[in-house]
Amino acid sequence: MPYPSLIMTALRLPFSFDPELLQSDLRKVQSEEWIGHYRNDEYEGKWALVPLRAVGGHPLVVHAVPINEQNNSFKNTPILERCTYFKSVLEQLQCPVGAARLMLLGAGARILEHSDDMADEIRLHIPIQTNDQVFFWVDHKRVPMQVGEFWYADFTKTHSVENNSPEARIHLVVDCLMNEWLENILITSKITHFLNEIGIKTAFETLDQDTFLPGITIQNGVLKIDLAQLKYPGDLLHEAGHIAVTPADERPSLGGNIIKDNDTNKAMGEEITAILWSFAALKAIGLKEEVVFHPFGYKDASDWHINNFTSGNYIGLPLLTWMGMADATFPNMVKWLR
Numbered sequence: 575m576p577y578p579s580l581i582m583t584a585l586r587l588p589f590s591f592d593p594e595l596l597q598s599d600l601r602k603v604q605s606e607e608w609i610g611h612y613r614n615d616e617y618e619g620k621w622a623l624v625p626l627r628a629v630g631g632h633p634l635v636v637h638a639v640p641i642n643e644q645n646n647s648f649k650n651t652p653i654l655e656r657c658t659y660f661k662s663v664l665e666q667l668q669c670p671v672g673a674a675r676l677m678l679l680g681a682g683a684r685i686l687e688h689s690d691d692m693a694d695e696i697r698l699h700i701p702i703q704t705n706d707q708v709f710f711w712v713d714h715k716r717v718p719m720q721v722g723e724f725w726y727a728d729f730t731k732t733h734s735v736e737n738n739s740p741e742a743r744i745h746l747v748v749d750c751l752m753n754e755w756l757e758n759i760l761i762t763s764k765i766t767h768f769l770n771e772i773g774i775k776t777a778f779e780t781l782d783q784d785t786f787l788p789g790i791t792i793q794n795g796v797l798k799i800d801l802a803q804l805k806y807p808g809d810l811l812h813e814a815g816h817i818a819v820t821p822a823d824e825r826p827s828l829g830g831n832i833i834k835d836n837d838t839n840k841a842m843g844e845e846i847t848a849i850l851w852s853f854a855a856l857k858a859i860g861l862k863e864e865v866v867f868h869p870f871g872y873k874d875a876s877d878w879h880i881n882n883f884t885s886g887n888y889i890g891l892p893l894l895t896w897m898g899m900a901d902a903t904f905p906n907m908v909k910w911l912r
Contacts, residue, residue, distance in 0.1 A: 619683025
């Protein structure tokens with residue numbers, strides 16, 4: 575399955591890291607270990623870095639080179655071996671990791687607007703020291719990164735940073751290669767961002783009970799997600815569709831794996847509208863149809879749904895229209911929640 579286009583320029587990923595442990599490791603870095611950034615034309619003031627993973631593991635190698643999955647020459651530096659929490663953070667990434675470094679932007683300094691040639695790489699940020707006077711812009715949109723959060727941004731877009739505060743801004747920056755794990759994390763983040771924007775609440779937690787769709791359940795109208803068990807992120811849109819087409823006064827009481835109503839016709843109608851809703855949602859987000867209608871779902875009818883919807887045969891549209899959620903402009907939605 576081809577990787578989906580990442581139309582969102584920045585995404586907060588569903589992980590967080592301990593701010594105190596991050597800052598404790600930061601204090602293990604010596605002042606003489608910071609190296610001035612080599613791109614002097616791209617910044618004003620102080621911009622420096624500390625290599626944590628570098629070519630050959632050398633702590634003075636700062637130039638960026640592409641990751642080669644077959645011949646990965648990036649190794650941990652002695653600084654990373656000393657900073658055990660930073661090391662544990664990187665070990666949680668279940669994808670090929672290339673360069674990793676601390677990046678410091680001094681008080682009053684600016685990274686000028688530019689774009690990066692990322693090749694096949696994905697760049698991730700974890701803020702360690704920042705505040706509300708730091709302005710991080712990607713594609714002319716401010717990205718509000720907070721300490722301990724985990725962020726993806728598309729750095730092939732123009733981006734810049736202004737540190738208008740009296741202290742340095744410091745991030746842990748990691749370059750990775752895309753794989754199935756990272757792809758699923760990005761898709762999950764795109765979907766949950768969209769759902770939260772339209773008013774469907776999501777929460778990441780450990781689910782002890784078995785669920786019909788791996789890693790997903792609904793409790794009190796909230797979509798609960800266990801990342802360790804989630805197999806198919808597109809299933810989130812199917813379950814969210816059930817929440818969306820449920821009358822507003824009933825949504826807060828929804829729970830479990832959507833126990834069907836005794837009225838078979840009503841249950842079938844809600845299933846049809848939830849499926850069609852999920853198609854509209856994937857189009858709005860910018861995902862491939864195969865992400866939601868994957869080969870392991872829909873009782874071997876995934877291709878049938880894709881062929882119908884992509885050819886404009888919108889099974890269930892009269893019901894969505896009757897609910898006041900859609901009209902003749904579908905897959906554009908009149909409103910996302912019933």
